Amino acid sequence: MQVRRCATVMVEPREALDFDLAELAAGETGVRERLGWVALAAHRDEEIELDAVEVAVLGALSPGQWQSLDELSQQHPRAGLDGLLAKGLLIAREPQDDSARRFARDDQAVRAVHWRGLSAVAQRHSRWRDVDTEEAERLFSEASAQTFLERLGPAPPVVGERTEPASRLPLAKPSPSPxxxxxxxxxxxxxxxxxxxxxxxxxxxxxxxxxxxxxxxxxxxxxxxxxxxxxxxxxxxxxxxxxxxxxxxxxxxxxxxxxxxxxxxxxxxxxxxxxxxxxxxxxxxxxxxxxxxxxxxxxxxxxxxxxxxxxxxxxxxxxxxxxxxxxxxxxxxxxxxxxxxxxxxxxxxxxxxxxxxxxxxxxxxxxxxxxxxRAQEKTTVEFDPAHKVWSDL
Ligand SMILES: Cc1cc2nc3c(=O)[nH]c(=O)nc-3n(C[C@H](O)[C@H](O)[C@H](O)COP(=O)(O)O)c2cc1C
Structure with a gap:
């Protein structure tokens, strides 16, 4: 079987937090940090956990040149190669099953478009699926007695001023135009x-x-x-x-x-x-x-x-x-x-x-x-501080 690495993948060292309920019940924080590697690939929606062997193998594979899997196995641990193949980060030249065909097709779609690697990963992984902002707000208010603003604290100032007011050079306002x-x-x-x-x-x-x-x-x-x-x-x-x-x-x-x-x-x-x-x-x-x-x-x-x-x-x-x-x-x-x-x-x-x-x-x-x-009446808040559209407050 001939394989090559996918076109674009970034590997992030990530700390995840798990909760141990038994520890929590015993009066401790119950929080356990888990460190690991996460692959963010431009052709995969999922974030993919990698082990250290897979990370090392991934860094040694060419994204351009097709190579024999058997020959690669002479130089790299077979488990790492198989893991990357199953996770869709190693692409088969002649895919044998549906998921391998999907990985190859989606990798080809990335290659065809001349993406810059970092941009490709950011685009793919900043997309939402099935997010419900109303539900998220409801869960937020259930989870915390604090309001949103209480949790965030004050905002940075409205203007990033660079000089004292006295040293500003005032500019004339234009006469009103259409x-x-x-x-x-x-x-x-x-x-x-x-x-x-x-x-x-x-x-x-x-x-x-x-x-x-x-x-x-x-x-x-x-x-x-x-x-x-x-x-x-x-x-x-x-x-x-x-x-x-x-x-x-x-x-x-x-x-x-x-x-x-x-x-x-x-x-x-x-x-x-x-x-x-x-x-x-x-x-x-x-x-x-x-x-x-x-x-x-x-x-x-x-x-x-x-x-x-x-x-x-x-x-x-x-x-x-x-x-x-x-x-x-x-x-x-x-x-x-x-x-x-x-x-x-x-x-x-x-x-x-x-x-x-x-x-x-x-x-x-x-x-x-x-x-x-526009509706005759305002039932949802709008930002009209100068009252140009709505005459009420
Ligand atoms: C990039 C961008 C994203 C925005 N996203 C949302 C949004 O998710 N929900 C929403 O109600 N308004 C959204 N808005 C509208 C802003 O809330 C709105 O522009 C702001 O409150 C100022 O009001 P104005 O446009 O009437 O001046 C967005 C505006 C921009 C430019």
Whole structure:
């Protein structure tokens, strides 16, 4: 059998805490520290415990060159090699069973996209699956009498001041402009009207935030886009995947927004109840964002950005910046139409990938945003200290 090491894996020395109930009952702390090695691989969702032999063997294997397992056994302990093979960190050239085939396929997906190793591991292992933030909050309040703020203590100051106030150089404020008026009314909306969103408002905001205003034939086989927002290399690798619940003329379902055609690509029609359940899973059970008429997963096609910025230390940061730019453009386009908008990073990436059929290391959700008509009444808190949207306190 021919094998090679997976493309990207980091090994973390980790201290885990276990509780010994017998010790606890005997009046001691009951806390036992356990030190060990954990492998974080770019092609595996799981964190993988390694023993010291496996760590040593892992460090001696080539990720590029296929080698005979029998020959490797002459130089390295067989148990270590077998352990790494079973854990998917050693990849078989001709996999014999389903899990080995999955390891080989997922490792190949990482290799194909020119990831920088550290970024690949951070992307893979910062994804959530099946997280319920409401449930987490409930468990937190049950487990501790302290409020969140009591536990955290005071926050660092609002500004990282570097000089005494007397030595500041005051700057003139601009006279109010339409941009100021628009910016002032941009308030994250957590209270949505249950009525459907008009088709015109829907398509206008999509165009202004995510649509391409020009396509440039930059070189043979290389097209760049001009959008409302900047993007590294003009590549605009981050695209909008929609979960529609209530939009006039658009049946509930999953869609991909085509930024050049300014059109929806229907992927899957959904029953309204299923759409609501999926919306709840996407935003980790943040009920106020489930109430929005649509959710937009900002999905980065890493393969497009990394085509140019291969194995690049800055590339992952650059695609994450795309999500921030796009969401702000969406906020402003929505605000101009007197709509509310939101963004959340507390998302279940794995459920979003599964719903849209995305290979996580080629195309990954970075955030979920959305917009809609504001509700008449505020039932969930919003941050409007200048009272530009809500007149109450
Ligand atoms: C990266 C990012 C992540 C956010 N995640 C959440 C979130 O998980 N839940 C939420 O309710 N709001 C989330 N927000 C919205 C912020 O809470 C909001 O911007 C902040 O309270 C300030 O309010 P404003 O947008 O009205 O100025 C997020 C905003 C950003 C930029």
């Amino acid at each position: 941009l100021d008026a628009l910016t002032d009314r941009r308030v994250t909306c957590r209270n949505y009207d249950p009525a459907p969103l008009s088709h015109v408002a829907f398509s206008s905001v999509l165009y202004r935030a995510f649509g391409a205003r020009a396509v440039s034939d930059y070189a043979p086989g290389v097209q760049l886009l001009k959008k409302a927002v900047p993007s590294a290399g003009g590549l605009h690798a981050t695209e909008a995947y929609l979960l529609v619940q209530r939009v006039e003329g658009v049946p509930p379902g999953l869609y991909h927004y085509h930024p050049v055609a300014h059109a929806l690509e229907p992927l899957c029609e959904l029953d309204a109840g299923v759409a609501a359940t999926l919306a709840r899973r996407f935003v980790a059970a943040q009920a106020y964002y489930v109430g929005a008429p649509l959710q937009i997963a900002l999905v980065s096609r890493f393969e497009r950005n990394f085509w140019k910025y291969r194995n690049h230390a800055k590339a992952w940061r650059a695609v994450i910046l795309d999500a921030g730019h796009l969401s702000q453009a969406m906020y402003l386009a929505a605000t101009e139409l007197n709509l509310g908008a939101f963004i959340t990073a507390a998302i279940n990436e794995v459920e979003i990938e599964q719903a849209f059929g995305l290979e996580p290391m080629s195309e990954g959700p970075l955030a979920v945003c959305g917009f809609g008509v």
